Amino acid sequence: MTDSLRSSSNDTLAPASWLQQSPAEMVDAFRNFRWKRSATDLQSALASDDAAALASLFRKQWKSLGPCKAKRKQAAWRSHAELLRTQLKTTLVETHPEIVTPWADLLDRAVTDSVEVSRNGEAAALATTAAAVADQFARTPLLMVDCAPEDQLVAALQAIAAVDVLLLSGGHLPDETLLALQWGLLRDATTLQQLGDWPDADDEAAASRKRLLGELSCLLGSVFTDLSGMRDLSRLGRSMLASELDAVTDSDGTPHGRMLNVFPQLLATFARHATICEQTEQKFLPGKSEERYRQLLERGCALTDDSGQLALSTCSPEQWIPVLQTAVGMLPDWKKQAWARSTLASLPGNDEAASKAADKRGFAEEESAATHTEWGEVTCLRNNWYPGSDRLAVLHGRADMQLELNVLSTPMLRGVWKTQIQMDNQPVSLSDNWAVMCWHNVDSCDYLELQQRIDGLILERQLLLSRNDHLAVLIDTVKTEADTPLSLQWTLPLTDGWRARPANGERHLVFQKPGPLRVLPLALPQERVHKADGELTADDQAIHASISGQRAICLPVMFDWSPERRGKFCHWNRLTVTEERRVLTPQETFASRIRIGKHQWMLLRNLQHSGKPRAVLGQHVTPETLFADFHRTGEVDKLLEVHYGEE
Template sequence: MSIPSLSFATQIADVTTFTNAEFLQAIEWDRNASDAVKEAARRGSVAAFTKAWHANRRVTGAGPRASAGYGEKSMWSRQAYPEETGLVAIISRAAGLPAKRAGNSARRPVNKPAATWQQTVQPVVGELIDAISSEETRPLALLAALELLDQSGHRLQGEQFFTLWRATLTELRNWPAANLSDPTIPPDVLLVENGEIPFVGGLVFRDVANSVNLIKSGRKQLSKELVERTDTDGTPHADIISRLSLWLAPLIRSTLASERFGVTLWSDDQRQLLGNVVDRAIVLCRPDGRGALANGLGLDSLPVVSAAAGLFGLSLVHSTGAYLQAVQRAIAGKPQKRSRSEIATMPSSQSDWARFAVLRSDWSVNADSVAITHHRSLPQLDVTALGRPFIHGDWALKLKIGDADIELADEWSCVCWQSDPDADFIELQMSGPGRLSVERLVMLSRKERFLFIADSVSGIPILNSGSRGRSAGSDVRLLGNRTLAGTRQRIEYESRLPLCEGMVATCAGPTREGKISGSRFKARVFPLGIPQDRVLSTPHEFSVEGNDLVLKHVAEGEGLFAPLLFVWHPERTRVDATWRTLTVTEDGRVVGPDAGVGYRLKLGDFQLMISRNLKKTGYARACLGHHTFNETVVGKFDSNGDIEPILMVE
């Protein structure tokens, strides 16, 4: 009886009834396959085939010199497959991966005789065989099986190896060939299933005929995903930031596999691009090893970026390499090494295309930073101060003009970005109905340990007497720089900032100042647009609701400005604070708060002045004696009482 041909180009309905000998004899081999492998398979000898397969791996350099792992690199993607908790637990126990970081009070393990490697790996092999052979598709199991065969197959017992080898090849042959794109499936999952598994699977089984088709298919998908989801400087798009380490994992694992097998995966430009992505990912790695803006997933990005840094040769001469080593030392509880005080490269970056920006004070683990995405109706913030995260989540916004609730746009555009030795600043804009415009301002000081954020609402029309029933988007009749007399519309504004877990906020003192506290962390919050003393009545409100900081403003006119200032400088968390609203003038006349605003904050000997023009005119405006045409000014007072600008936006 003739045995059908089995390769990656032929389909056999069912091979489960084949004996091991028949299975080997059915395989069609690539013309470059080892003669010893083909001869052993032709005879159907499992023992001879296993020996020849490993011998061929030693010759090609893909076997014994690879690390003897249990499939732990596949665990970089474990959060992408939450249904695989059982498999994850078995591999983690075998590999000695901690389920969670142990504290200093963790109990010492009882001394037990050490198990052999084969004894430890047996539960992993058994679970993988069962998972791969099941009727349901188990991508994480297949990924782990490929890794185990590639890196540790030579250490498995003969029966262990061949049973896993056969099950993996059988599943890989039936793997979907089409690279389907499903918007409901996370990009990192599609990248594993459409890119990494075909590419790495084709390499592991490249002696089987037509495996090159898998390699080409996987390579095409990996390259396409890398180029389409990153800016030319390596900034990943905002839609993958929350799962960046999961998205990066298949790219790094595939690159490692390509180097082990001596196969080209990337062009020179693509490899440089991936290296730049790794740079960006390291900057987003918090001092605790977690990734920023992870939306509660708790992704441990450190193993992925550490492997990537070694792959791309990022050492202490690189700012990102030095920062990564500092994070590794912090997690290990080791003292930090002395570093150069100067900044070799700026740690901040921004991409209009990616709709993402990172504001950062320096390269140390105790740096202040803000990561912000603006590809949806609500921007997301991830703020760390002194290396500790304290704000994370949607920067919520509600806006009501007259009787109409304003619907937010699908995304925001960056209209201003500045990064210099004094501060990083970004301004996002959303255009509403009519001339309505909402700008969100974020400024992080590099030297003074404070964060200034605000919402600026402008372009609200004043209704004339005959059009009181018109919507907020109605046209406004202008005469020169003056609006014709009419009805000033009521504006109701509310924003929310969610605090990180472990942070506690209060706002119940004699003033309207807020306080935030956490483990070895204290910060103060000043709602500069609200009177300081509670005895002064105001329609505005700053409060704490649950774990959210809530700011509300009510105004009438063509716009409003709603600022918050966070301060965590160690020397300014206890000093007396006073703030007040300043008078803004133009051409000798006082302007209303819907046209221009100014504020002064005094913290001990440190004083800040902030001004914002909401409505453009042809005149300079004066605030506390400072004349300027600039839209936004943030300055501090020097010892002579003069204002020293920190930020000036035209």
Template sequence: MSTDTSASLDAPAGAQGGESGQPISTKTVEPKDIPDVSHAMNDDQWKRLRKKVAARNKKLTARMLFGKPAIGGNVYRWGLATSLDAKVDPLRDALSQLACDQKPKRRKSSRPIDFVEPAKQIIDRLARCPSDTVACHDAILWAAAMPMLAKQFEPALWWDLLGTLQQYRESTLQTTAPASPSLLIGGAELGLTLAWRLADLPSCQRLKKSSIESFRRWVERNEEALPMLLSEPSNVRLVLGSLLRCKRLIEKTTKQKSNLSAASIGDEIATWAAAMTTPDGTAAFSQQSPKEITDDLKDYGVLMQATEFAPSSLHPAMQAALGQGHSGGRLAWEVSLPESFCHCEQAKQAILLPEWDVRRGRTHLQYSGIHNTIELHAGRSMIAAGKIETTIEIDGEPQEPIGEWTFTCEHTDDDVHYLEIEQVWSGGVVLQRQWLLIREDRCLVFADSVMPKMPLESDDKNRKILYRTRFPTTEDVSVVSETETREVFLTTGKPKALVMPLSASEWSSGPTMATLSSTDDDALVVEAVGSGALYCPLWFDFQTNRFKRKRTWRNLTVADERRICPAREAVGYRVQIGSEQWMLYRSLGNRRSRTVLGKHLIADFFAARFDMGDGNLEELVTVDDNESNDG
């Protein structure tokens, strides 16, 4: 790239004015005798510019701007390891320290980093205008480090880097979708950073107004911006960090305050970040170790710093997510907490928490691919992780999914979180999947229905369906089968979950329409057969103090006008562990009034807790709620 950057400094390359196409005002106070171009600057002017930049940055250092998070460059590494899905490399680590006015720390066995060659590489890389969030964040690192780099670089390289950063920002503003997180980082924050760090250069100072406007536009598009961010959940913490830095840059370098829209989207992103935090502090669906993401977890890490968007609710939620606090009484605890069910239909992400305390377990779900991806925690232990793979055969012919998973129904309250999704398959069938978390009881129902897209004709009622699903467990989980019954325990040295295949016969001897087994790598495999339609639920119990109690489950009789319904029309199940009992009902055919366990229902799905004292059913959730109250 040419070192003649006159065009890029007085007006970003490729533009004859500001982002709106209007001429840029040049009334900014300019350093005397210091041209805002590299080729017109002599050695004395370069020295004076460096002194002015250094003097100005002493008036508003990174420590003054960001507080304790600036120590060691922490503020510029927020969420970076999670986005990289790797440990922050030495170059980015060193740049983050330069960005906070500190000399990079040297390890005994390492040489000092020479930034010249990496600067040339970032110039070439940004010239190609990459749009990913990590590239945008790398531009921020170099921009914030420019005052310190002026002490190390020859003028030509320094100006070339500055011109490239300005060109990259302009390209980001012109080509990036308005709700993209890259617009926040590579447009708004990059301009604010250059305006703060290099305010003595008119071409940088002019960026402030348009950057504030870009920030305002992004935060006000929260209905689009949040789903776009969640479609790549590894970037949640990185974008949250950028939002925090922009907020503080605006408040500290201007007389303006970030608006209510910034607080609103900040609250939403921080809530998702907390919900996606696993018991060891890492982010859901990431591969880092806790040591690699310490920048996010400290008191001045991005998670706790983000609680400023809504302190009364986010602070206890974040503490609970990080295992630093616990309920001490569930009702009092949840009064000020955010909703513990997070679902974004557009991004196809869902998180089901029994409560915010991470020690109570959590379920993370992605359904944007052909297969669902799951992370299932029993308390602090992750017992399942990976893709849930399903196969379906109809009359011996393998079928394939022919559509994406789509959201069909959800419900959340103090008793349950319920999510229902479905996928169209070949063979004229739909695979409908239910996730039901019974919060206080710490039980999870994972259930699949294979149903015809159209009402069954007489010839279709006998079509044989063979269903098989592989449910992935983690490496340290072993599947231990009971000797006499078909349930299994998932253990990590100690039992962590009890799994009951409700559509299977309880006793291991004798005929059954479903089985639950394990593979050589201890994945769970559930198989079921049916005619016309079938329902296959798995019941997960995470309450360890129930594991030694007597337990059983039963297939209930479902009646339709004194006629016993076949399994292709409707099914019911009763689960008992000790003195606690629950009931499930699922309709697979036409919606009709049916009776199960003395309850008259017109519903697609019904779940209840059975009171052993008075024999009544306490409703937990009803889908398509048109049930009669008699019975």
């Protein structure tokens, strides 16, 4: 690999300034490439030593590939350039401003319609900007020995930008500028051809580099059809992209949790590649990778709320929305997919086509909008695909996991779920290893159960989101074999604007704005006149909950934001649970009945397993966890049942 890089770098280096060469020297530089014998027009231009004729030939080739009068083709190439421009401006402008800023400015000008360039006198400004960028590009090899991954990434992005400039504005560039960009791209294509496949990446910077080199290989292999070996280069690029897609996604397309902060860049690479393949009539990805990419798009939509915020990610909607809209909109049958229609229609600034498709076909979709990957350490509980959906998401690859709760698509909780445990008055340190014990994805609810075992202590965490009732339940259970004092504290981070007030004489919290929403501490007595072994409070930044006890403690907190139940009477109380006529202790089980307006639920959480059925509210039950809806008719609808040993 090193020898290939040295060879390609040394044999095809440009002079100190490409633009200072004579026309004959420019033409001579193109003779070093391996052209196909079938490229007779090109061979004639090279033989004539006529730089103007050579530039005219290249200009015609770019014009045949680039935007024409067809609106769809124009929009496709402009989307390609805009995705690249956004990536340059949002990810690399701070670290490489001297390189990124001129290219971003050039792409801004290139995206402008050719007619507007002529009418507004922008051609001269475009040519001036392009000349400086082209001269620098011709003197910068794509890959140098011992080059840092981020520098190689920037070089690859420059090459992709050069293609966009030639496609969109080649007709407005002076001959010497066009030849400089052309020569630099041919040099990079030759380098990639000599390099071959890139080794597996061991970190995200190296992985990003490999994805971009795969994209660039496909791009150059598709546009330089007169150059020998370009078909193999395209095939190699597709293989690299497919390999990286497989490395960062689960079998259902869900991205690994570590990828969420760079999801826009990841998806932009594949969306640009899809544009090139569509316009040049090339195969997109090999084998089953195309279906994996389609699944990735669906999971990306499931992780996106109505504001365009990607769950569990630091990227902004401004970074994410254009990429998602472009990628989903390029699916040939997106109008037939309910998840695609609903997502595009609900995003800010949705286009007319998305709205019409949504209005015509509706949002009916049998497939769940929830997402879960144990391998990727990401779970997103979501009640439906409709705008205004509820979402509860966690990134469970760390001790204090990342948590988000959206109620009617309004963010309420967002940030780190801090957990503090003490055993025998000594703090217990949690590990980053959460074992997934149970995942339910059924018509009534989505449910996740996680567990940690630390030095004789067991922590079990349960998350439930109702599909129909606009409620969620968070539960932590801490158990130990010894009769030891235990305490548990939560800090749940609030988003801006949420303000709570305690209910009069009661322990639950009421949020009015942007609410309405209630938070119920089910393990504590409702009335404050009764002594409690815990507390539920809130400030402007977070909700704080705590519980203490001996040997086994359970902290269940219920969130209710149903508009139908707004302002309705609210009551909850602990229930008596028996086993063979013996009343069980709080260390053995927890049960509560919750009433809000006309609705009633029961929550049962058995803390110790005896293998015998237990009785509560006239029901004989065996599950470890039960969440049931009690109808006024006396009928019991078991929304969730989790049995011992169930996975």
